[in-house]
Amino acid sequence: MMTDFDDDPLGPLDPDFAEQFKRDDRRPPCQLYLISPLEVGGDFPDRLERALAAGPVAAFQFRVKGIDQHKAAALAEPLQRICAAHEVAFIVNDSISLAKRLGADGVHLGQGDGDVGEARAALGPAAQIGVTCHDSRHLAMEAGEAGADYVAFGAFYDTTTKPVSHRPEPVILSWWSALFEVPCVAIGGITPENARPLVEAGADFLAVSSAVWQGDEAAAVRAFAALLA
Numbered sequence: 001m002m003t004d005f006d007d008d009p010l011g012p013l014d015p016d017f018a019e020q021f022k023r024d025d026r027r028p029p030c031q032l033y034l035i036s037p038l039e040v041g042g043d044f045p046d047r048l049e050r051a052l053a054a055g056p057v058a059a060f061q062f063r064v065k066g067i068d069q070h071k072a073a074a075l076a077e078p079l080q081r082i083c084a085a086h087e088v089a090f091i092v093n094d095s096i097s098l099a100k101r102l103g104a105d106g107v108h109l110g111q112g113d114g115d116v117g118e119a120r121a122a123l124g125p126a127a128q129i130g131v132t133c134h135d136s137r138h139l140a141m142e143a144g145e146a147g148a149d150y151v152a153f154g155a156f157y158d159t160t161t162k163p164v165s166h167r168p169e170p171v172i173l174s175w176w177s178a179l180f181e182v183p184c185v186a187i188g189g190i191t192p193e194n195a196r197p198l199v200e201a202g203a204d205f206l207a208v209s210s211a212v213w214q215g216d217e218a219a220a221v222r223a224f225a226a227l228l229a
Contacts, residue, residue, distance in 0.1 A: 155188020
C-alpha cells in the first residue's frame, strides 16, 4: 500500500526508517484515547461508565455533528462528569467555543476548525490542544511549532467513522517520535487485532471509536489494555 504524500512537501519517507526505530524509554507507554460515537444520548452515559471502569483510558473525545451548541452541551455534561470521576481528559472535537463553554480539558482541531493559537487564547495554557495532520509531516511540524499538545495521523486502516482520503504508513509515527517530543496519536480503524504495528512504530496514543462502541465496550477496553500493558 502506497502512502499519499501529495499534501506533504517533505515527500516520501524511507521505509527503512521504521526498521531503525527504537522507542525512547523516557516516553510514556502508549495509551488509549476513546472517541465517542455520533449518538451519545440514551444509554450512552452508562456505556461510557462501563468502558472507563474496564481499563486505563487517557482521554475521551466528545464528537457529535449537526446539532446546536446548547443541545451538544446538554449531551456532553453527564459524559464530562463521568470522565472527571475516572480522571480521564475530556476533549471536545472541532469546536473551540463548545470546549470553552464546558470548561473541557481540551479541544481537537481538524484542518478547518481554527488554529492552535486561537484555541490557546480561548482555553488557556493548561488546555490540551490536538490537531489532525492526516499523512502530512509538514502539517504536523506546523502544528507542533504553533504549540499543539499532540498531533494525530491517520487513517491507518479502513474506518466507517468518517470518509478517508489520507492513508499514512506506520513509519510516520516512527519518524515523528524519533525527532519530536510532542506526542502523536494514531487514528483510523484501529482494533485490538491490528493495533500492535502502530504501537511498535511509536504511537503515544491509539484513538479508537468503532472498535469499542460497536460491540461490548468493556471487553474491548480490556482487550486494548492487554495489548498496551
